[in-house]
Structures are given as structure tokens and as C-alpha cells.
Amino acid sequence: MSQLHNLPLKIPLSCYAAKHRSKQVQLKSSSGGVFSSLAEYVLNNNGVVFGAAFDKNWNVFHKYIEHIEQLDELRMSKYVQSTIGNSYKEAQSFLQTNRMVLFVGTPCQIHGLKLFLKKDYKNLLAVDFVCHGVPSKKVWQKYLKECIIRKIKFPIQNIQFRNKRLSWETYTFTIQVDSTKSTKNNKNNSSLTPSNVSNEDINETLHKNPFLRGFIHDLYLRPSCYTCKNKGFSSGSDITLADFWGIKETYPHLFDKNGVSCLTVNTSQAKEYLAQIDIEKNQVKFEDALRFNPSFINSVKCPPFRKYFFKLMNKIEFKLLVLFGQVYNKMLRILKID
Ligand SMILES: Cc1cc2nc3c(=O)[nH]c(=O)nc-3n(C[C@H](O)[C@H](O)[C@H](O)COP(=O)(O)OP(=O)(O)OC[C@H]3O[C@@H](n4cnc5c(N)ncnc54)[C@H](O)[C@@H]3O)c2cc1C
Structure with a gap:
């Protein structure tokens, strides 16, 4: 378990136990369905959502969707490396035409997106998740x-x-x-x-x-996952999502058997977006979420x-x-x- 002396230099602005308001959506999501709440807001405002989907051979790749009916394709953690393909370029084109973009990926994918874009965009919500590592x-x-x-x-x-x-x-x-x-x-x-x-x-x-x-x-994560350079909120993401492991111990009244996410707000831009998004959330101490989720800051050992x-x-x-x-x-x- 991570100790507090391992705390990253950067700590989030705030941290929440959060979930989607619908039980059905929670059940078809990996943790509390927060991704769906963010995506619904963006899609309802004529935005575009990037995330990981399966192709016809069950390989995982990044794609964008523009309609709520397509959300199922992106929902749920896929424990395989997702191919980025043209999605950075496509996201940049949407950003330049002032459409809101939600881009979800591993911390290294979000870091890559930020390097590719070379500048900040007010209409971008970059979301990563606490990442154990991606299998080959x-x-x-x-x-x-x-x-x-x-x-x-x-x-x-x-x-x-x-x-x-x-x-x-x-x-x-x-x-x-x-x-x-x-x-x-x-x-x-x-x-x-x-x-x-x-x-x-x-x-x-x-x-x-x-x-x-x-x-x-x-046994078979990508080589870079064992020495991940994007731990501890260093990817440049606005929001980080995770499973709220240990919530039964830390905040038993917030436990939900259908899944609870941990959501950290990493930038003031995320704070502004979050104020407009319909989501069930309760502020908690970041240290309590970190205690049961060492992958926030540590890579696994090879x-x-x-x-x-x-x-x-x-x-x-x-x-x-x-x-x-x-x-x-x-x-x-x-x-x-x-
Ligand atoms: C490979 C991997 C490792 C993870 N490790 C941990 C961990 O150690 N601890 C922890 O607390 N949480 C981990 N998570 C995150 C967690 O499983 C949930 O994805 C997160 O809590 C968000 O859940 P949700 O219910 O809000 O959304 P969901 O509906 O589950 O949405 C998941 C989002 O992640 C995107 N996504 C799915 N698979 C991939 C992929 N392979 N590459 C890039 N993007 C993807 C989807 O497009 C979607 O946007 C991991 C996720 C993945 C994909």
C-alpha cells in the first residue's frame, strides 16, 4: 500500500467519490460511470468524445463519437493497449473549429495528446485514469x-x-x-x-x-508501464478517474455495490466544467483514495x-x-x- 511520504509533488485541487445518477449506466461502466456523465454533457453540447473501442477483430483502438447512442462502444475498461491512430489529429481539427472535445485515455496517451497539440484549448477536457498498465x-x-x-x-x-x-x-x-x-x-x-x-x-x-x-x-504489460513517467498527475489531464477502492473502509456511507468512481479535479478548467455537469458527487480527502489505490503514484514492478x-x-x-x-x-x- 502507498505511504503518504510517496505523495506526488502535484496533488489534485479536489477529490470526489462520484457516480452516474442512473443505476443502469453504473452497471454498464467499470466503476461509477463518471465517464458517461462527462460524455453526456459534452455530446449534449454538440461536442465530440474520444475513447477506446473494439474493432471487428477485437483489437482496441481510439475513435470518436458524436451521438449518445454510440456511448456503449466507448464505455468500460478494456485491458489492452489502445491504438491511437489518427485520433490526436482528429481531436485537433475539432478543437480548431471550436467544438468541445472530451478525450479519454491512459496517462501516457493524454501526455502524448498534450505534446501533439502544443497549446492549451478552453474547449478540451482531457481525462485520464489511474492506470495499472496496459497488456500487449x-x-x-x-x-x-x-x-x-x-x-x-x-x-x-x-x-x-x-x-x-x-x-x-x-x-x-x-x-x-x-x-x-x-x-x-x-x-x-x-x-x-x-x-x-x-x-x-x-x-x-x-x-x-x-x-x-x-x-x-x-506478466505482459507494455515495457514502459513498469517505469511509467506519467504517474502522480503529471500527464496534464484536467480530470483523473479511478475505482474508489477501499471506500467501504474510508467512507462506508458512500459505498455502492454498483460501483463508485474516484474523480480528481486537476485544473481550474476541470472545476468550471464540473460545475455544469450533472453527477452525484461527495468531496473526500485525496489521501483516503490514494491509500487503497497505489497505482495513482506507483508503477507496478516488472x-x-x-x-x-x-x-x-x-x-x-x-x-x-x-x-x-x-x-x-x-x-x-x-x-x-x-
Ligand atoms: C488498462 C486500464 C488499467 C486501469 N487500471 C486501474 C487501476 O489500477 N486502478 C484504478 O482505480 N482504475 C484503473 N483503471 C480505470 C478504471 O478501470 C475505470 O476505467 C475508471 O474508473 C473509469 O470508470 P467509469 O465507470 O467512469 O467509466 P467507463 O465507462 O468504465 O469508461 C472507461 C473509459 O476509459 C476508456 N478506456 C477503456 N479502455 C481503455 C484503454 N485500453 N486505453 C485507453 N482508454 C481506455 C474508455 O473509452 C472510457 O472512456 C484502469 C483502466 C484501464 C483501461
Whole structure:
């Protein structure tokens, strides 16, 4: 857990426990649905919202939307590196025509946006989130191919890394399939479909799903994530979002099983925007949010197994590799070898 002596030089202007006013929106968001509250305000004022979506091959990329009906595409944390593509350029064009722009991304993506734009814009709301780190796209595709696509009978309809069917705190990795359409597996080779993965959706808890297990054990984050230069509010973002972990202990009366976000106001521009946005929020002490969320200021440590993971990636099955990684890391911890 982070200690207060690790406090970043920059501390936010204010900090809130916050959530969207609708339970439905909370349930389809990773934490309290604050992103949706910000996005609704911007879209209702003829603005444009940038965030991360899936493409048809379930890669993650940045895109913009102009209508509330498209918000589902951007909602929810996707634990894969998102390709920025042309979105910095597109955001700049919208900003230059005076349209309001909400740009959401990892702290390094927001830092990149700020460097690209080279100047401040009154019509930009740059929002990052507390970031554990982003997994490699190549690893994500290996997982999908070996553990999902090869085994399911029906095409994937939707993927959620943070489904709240159990709860916000005990989230589930969910793959919904479209059982009205068949895949090749179903048509040509039914032996490839094990009985435990039939035409039903896949729902695996955080500790059962191999991709999430490898993610939380830091086995395949991007190399720069282990020494992130954009921790501690140094990205230039106006607002930082996070899960309000530990709220049960720090502010039990504000706990909500459907999810609570932590929102920090980092600039006076954010303060002005926030005054106009319809959102349920209660001011709290930043130190209380930080206590249970070390990723605000610390990068995770690179586990020794990471280099073997990538060396063995083309030789060993994904599930087995994650298991090796967990066992290897645990052994080193027990033997106190760093
Ligand atoms: C890779 C990753 C790591 C995270 N690590 C932590 C952590 O350690 N601690 C913590 O408290 N919170 C972490 N978060 C943030 C948290 O999961 C929520 O995204 C945040 O609290 C906002 O939730 P929400 O309910 O307001 O919005 P949501 O509806 O969940 O919206 C999430 C927003 O993030 C954007 N987004 C989603 N995936 C990506 C991506 N891969 N790259 C860039 N932008 C993306 C979406 O477009 C959307 O704008 C992480 C998020 C991601 C994507």
C-alpha cells in the first residue's frame, strides 16, 4: 500500500467519490460511470468524445463519437493497449473549429495528446485514469485465438473485462456469443468444441480467467508501464478517474455495490466544467483514495518471468504460460529473491 511520504509533488485541487445518477449506466461502466456523465454533457453540447473501442477483430483502438447512442462502444475498461491512430489529429481539427472535445485515455496517451497539440484549448477536457498498465496487443490476440475463438461454436458478440453480474468489486470477464450464427468450429469440426464452452456466454471471475490473472500478476504489460513517467498527475489531464477502492473502509456511507468512481479535479478548467455537469458527487480527502489505490503514484514492478513469457510465447500454450508465470513469481517471493 502507498505511504503518504510517496505523495506526488502535484496533488489534485479536489477529490470526489462520484457516480452516474442512473443505476443502469453504473452497471454498464467499470466503476461509477463518471465517464458517461462527462460524455453526456459534452455530446449534449454538440461536442465530440474520444475513447477506446473494439474493432471487428477485437483489437482496441481510439475513435470518436458524436451521438449518445454510440456511448456503449466507448464505455468500460478494456485491458489492452489502445491504438491511437489518427485520433490526436482528429481531436485537433475539432478543437480548431471550436467544438468541445472530451478525450479519454491512459496517462501516457493524454501526455502524448498534450505534446501533439502544443497549446492549451478552453474547449478540451482531457481525462485520464489511474492506470495499472496496459497488456500487449499480441498477448491479447494469442489469448483470444487459443482460449476463445478456437473453442466457441458461435461468433463473439461482445467482450467485457469488468462485468458486474457478481459485483463491482468481484468482477467477471464475460464473452457474449451470437447464438444465431455459427462459426467454422460448429459447421466443420464439432470435436474442437469442449462441452464446457458450448453455445453459452463465457463468464469467468477475475481469479479464474487466465487473461485477467496474467494482467493482475503483471506478466505482459507494455515495457514502459513498469517505469511509467506519467504517474502522480503529471500527464496534464484536467480530470483523473479511478475505482474508489477501499471506500467501504474510508467512507462506508458512500459505498455502492454498483460501483463508485474516484474523480480528481486537476485544473481550474476541470472545476468550471464540473460545475455544469450533472453527477452525484461527495468531496473526500485525496489521501483516503490514494491509500487503497497505489497505482495513482506507483508503477507496478516488472516480474522476472515477463522476459520468459515473451520468449516462450510462440512455443507454449497461453494458459500454461500464465500458470508458469504465477508459480515462478510466487516461488521467488517465498524465497525472497527479487
Ligand atoms: C488498462 C486500464 C488499467 C486501469 N487500471 C486501474 C487501476 O489500477 N486502478 C484504478 O482505480 N482504475 C484503473 N483503471 C480505470 C478504471 O478501470 C475505470 O476505467 C475508471 O474508473 C473509469 O470508470 P467509469 O465507470 O467512469 O467509466 P467507463 O465507462 O468504465 O469508461 C472507461 C473509459 O476509459 C476508456 N478506456 C477503456 N479502455 C481503455 C484503454 N485500453 N486505453 C485507453 N482508454 C481506455 C474508455 O473509452 C472510457 O472512456 C484502469 C483502466 C484501464 C483501461
